[in-house]
Amino acid sequence: MALINSQFLKVFNDDIQDRIDKKINRFRAIHRDAPLIALDSGDVSLPLSPGVTEAMVKAMAEMTGEATFKGRGPMEGYPFLIDAIVKYNFQTYKVRIDPDEVFINHGTKEDLVGFGDILHRDNRIATIDPVSQDYIAANVISNRAGVLNESGQWSHIIYLECPKENDFMPEFPKLRPDVIYLSYPNNPTGCVMPRQVMEKWVKYAIDNEVLILFDATYKSFVTDPSVPQTIYEIKGAKKVAIEFRSFSKNAGFTGLHCGYTIIPKDITGYSFSADKSANLNALWRKRLGIKNYTPSYIIQRGAETLFSPEGLAWIRENINYYLGNAAILRRALGEAGLKYWGGVNSPYLWVESPYGSSWKMFDKMLEECNILCSPGERFGPRGRGFVRFSSLANQSRVMMAATRIAEMKI
Amino acid sequence: MALINSQFLKVFNDDIQDRIDKKINRFRAIHRDAPLIALDSGDVSLPLSPGVTEAMVKAMAEMTGEATFKGRGPMEGYPFLIDAIVKYNFQTYKVRIDPDEVFINHGTKEDLVGFGDILHRDNRIATIDPVSQDYIAANVISNRAGVLNESGQWSHIIYLECPKENDFMPEFPKLRPDVIYLSYPNNPTGCVMPRQVMEKWVKYAIDNEVLILFDATYKSFVTDPSVPQTIYEIKGAKKVAIEFRSFSKNAGFTGLHCGYTIIPKDITGYSFSADKSANLNALWRKRLGIKNYTPSYIIQRGAETLFSPEGLAWIRENINYYLGNAAILRRALGEAGLKYWGGVNSPYLWVESPYGSSWKMFDKMLEECNILCSPGERFGPRGRGFVRFSSLANQSRVMMAATRIAEMKI
Known part of the structure; x- marks a missing residue:
């Protein structure tokens, strides 16, 4: 059996x-x-916005013509959507992200949970707490979580205390983790991470060589100018942080499934057995080739219109x-x-x-x-x-x- | 790091x-x-067929109305599509598949490669050879493949010899595997597995308690009546075989991404640490909840029309x-x-x-x-x-x- x-x-x-x-x-x-x-x-x-569906209807018409039909698309996503993301979601905030640092996906969860594939089982994981239990589950099924103790916590996971007195901002862990999940605006607490707190965390990650997996699903809800629109507004973040974003909540894409992940080319991980470091952007590209599909051309054309005026x-x-x-x-x-x-x-x-x-x-x-x-x-x-x-x-x-x-x- | x-x-x-x-x-x-x-x-x-896009345009119109808008769909897929699959692709061939044995996905590869998630690392994997190297890669990245030897084969994978003299039909392995990948009509050889050969393999799997992962991506190309339209036409197959199917090749869905997996409820796997067997259908459902999204409502409505006259x-x-x-x-x-x-x-x-x-x-x-x-x-x-x-x-x-x-x- x-x-x-x-x-x-x-x-x-x-x-x-x-x-x-x-x-x-x-x-x-x-x-x-x-x-x-x-x-x-x-x-x-x-x-959905009529503009989105209009673009999708147009894309669909292309799919019925023999000369304009699109079969498999590029595994990282279509350049028209990637370029729009780079321009409107990063250049606007004076952040430089290269097109080959953007990976279109079916939504935040797919990549946030799937990211563990390219990480070694022995990484010590830390997470803010409370948090989406999908992150925990992803580490349980890949055997990174240890055993469940009586308080409902997993022995190998470092739970970062987030005191209510401090608007649920996480405190630094006593033990150094290898990977940290952060998620702001936060689900479930609804709290955001102000710039100076984010700066402290990026510095902590640089000083301690920690990888930050930053869930920015709800970033469009930020109206407060003291809160960064992307973690890459913080100096040095491109060396340590991967950002996960989505069109689900701001554009009604929960049923269409389209999001994207930013993996800066500066971020490396270490291989014990090969005794060398490797580029996470390249490893993720390799994983994509083996495991994943990107959303259809139609849906990517729909997402593109979100960047029009x-x-x-x-x-x-x-x-x-x-x-x-x-x-x-x-x-x-x-x-x-x-x-x-x-x-x-x-x-x-x-x-x-x-x-x-x-x-x-x-x-x-x-x-x-x-x-x-x-x-x-x-x-x-x-x-x-x-x-x-x-x-x-x-x-x-x-x-x-x-x-x-x-x-x-x- | x-x-x-x-x-x-x-x-x-x-x-x-x-x-x-x-x-x-x-x-x-x-x-x-x-x-x-x-x-x-x-x-x-x-x-794409104009019928498919017509249905998709209609679905898209629903998505712009507040009363008809669909957010997240059921994680196993919409019942309208599952019911059509059950009726036309199985009942037609006198095969009974229950709706809760069908899982809609983004295409064969997603689930065939992802299936390893619910299997233990220590399973001994066998595969027909030549074969899509994605199956091999999936086992390499989950550390099930051993080391690559000089001949280009991985030490822990059992490669089933498929002699050209025998139309590339696989021979039984000397060592009993836990899991076997079969793929017919085959990519790349283009050969099909006749009924009596398939019967021998299902019997082998039952006798040896082996799980068959059956890639049936190209089954619509079968015109020869001596070749089963699904492995479940073979008696006992529902105890040992999981079948992976797709709309990619027969309906031009390579760019839309829609397929499905059949996981019969009779199939169990064994847990060493818990010393008990567990239902693979239930485990897969659990994995879905943690890891995956199904294709959008729009694309599932498009796929549904493929079952109209x-x-x-x-x-x-x-x-x-x-x-x-x-x-x-x-x-x-x-x-x-x-x-x-x-x-x-x-x-x-x-x-x-x-x-x-x-x-x-x-x-x-x-x-x-x-x-x-x-x-x-x-x-x-x-x-x-x-x-x-x-x-x-x-x-x-x-x-x-x-x-x-x-x-x-x-």
Whole structure:
């Protein structure tokens, strides 16, 4: 019988999802027709821009003509999209990224989770905490996480403490890691990393030869000028940081799947067995050739239009809509006397449970307000005592939810 | 410094591609304007069906309406596509596949290469040979391949001999493997596996508890009724075989990226550390949740139309066109007195070099006929002495090539 990777037998949050599902089912059984407002999802509600679909329809017409048909595209993505990214998302901020440092993908998660492929199993991984459990799971299945201890943490992972008193900014670890996951604007806390904090982390990474995997999925939500638009605004970051970005949240691409990864050519890793260092950009290109596909020509043409004046204006509109939702929720949470973070440069609000337990808060939201939120445990053990609200839902639903929250009795 | 997976430093065929590129560049430098006919690519030339794009345009219109917008889809794929696959590609052949045994993906390679994620590193892998070197590379990077020996084979991989005298059908290995890669219609040999041979292999897999990873990318090219349309036509195959399929070659989806994998729920693997067996279907679902995205709603709607009467007729037309190309090439190769296999139930023709060396044949094709073919070494050391021709090119180009081949002097 084929031997399986036993790491897959370990539990990744399934128990938490089961518990949520059970609670919802129980609620539904009693309140069959109660209109439940889902503020638990990271999925977006605004549709695609007509400009995007227009470009995609045009690209599709090309695909039906024999002379204009496109089969396999370049494995790193089409130059028209890469060039637009370089120009609008980096040159605008006086950051130089070369086209061969950009890799188009199906979204942040694909590459953030897949990045472990080119890293040795023995790297010591650190992550901010709370954090998307996909990063943890990716390291569990590649046997980099050690064993799960009673507190719900993995023995080989360094969890960076992010105290609420400090707006959930991570503290430097006692033990030097090889790789650090950072994610700002953060999911779930909604906090951003100010320039001077980011400078400290880049310096730490340079001084300690640490690789930063920087998840910038939500960077379009940043309106605060003191927060960098890319980690590469920080001097030296191109030596240590890989940045993961996406069109999912700012342009409604959650269902189209298009994002990209920046791997600067300056970053090297070390091979023990060969006793030499190697370029991560080149290794990733090798992996792409073996493992991956890029999104179709059609979708890349759709993404390209996001960099036109209309596209950029439309993204701004989208972001304003969601940040408007966040402002509505902030006001309501304040009126209810709840303590929260985020919702300013981020679509997420991280709310402290006044009862201590996130599950009690989850139950109260469900039963009294008919609102679905995410219990903090979904983002690891340090999420305990918090719940996450998403403002990516439809505005009329968010307003309805806000009214209920503002009127609830804590 | 982060430690890299040193397996990536090993060479995967790069030297062969370099050698091909150098030869082409040299040719181009001398014969600047000679019209080179590329018969080396597995990429298709026929455009998308208007029916496919019509469905995709309709789906795109849904994506711009707030009420009809689709964000993230189900991670296994949309039921409308899964149900069509179950009905038309399996029920038609009296094979029962449940909808939850189908996983929509971005194409065969994604899952065939990614499948190793859920398998233990210590599995002994066997593969037919010659074969797509992506399968080998996938096992090299996950450290399952051992060391590369002088003959170009990896020490831990069992290479199944496929003698030309036996139409490249594989022989049973001396050592029992845990996992076997089979691929029919085969790339590169163009040979198919007749029913009775497939029965022998399924029996071997059941008797020896071996997992078969069956690459059926080219199954639509099968016109011979003695060749099964799916491995699940063979009794017992649902206990041992995973089948990988694609819309790339039969429907022009090489640039859209859509395929699917069948993982029957009966198949289990064994966990050493947990001392128990586990269901591969469930493990794969877990992996999907952590690692992957499915193709967009738009592309899945496009794929769905391939199962309409028009879609099925159109696929038949496509296949006939490419098989027509193959027949043209067969005739020309015969006239030139060359020995070849394939090109009947497959788009590929595998031609024995009359000079012994594939490179000499490659040079002759390039310089005398201005035709680009693939030297057999691209498919592993046992490809030596052969070249591959693809009939997936445009018909007028194929006819031009055929005239040149028929007139060449061996």
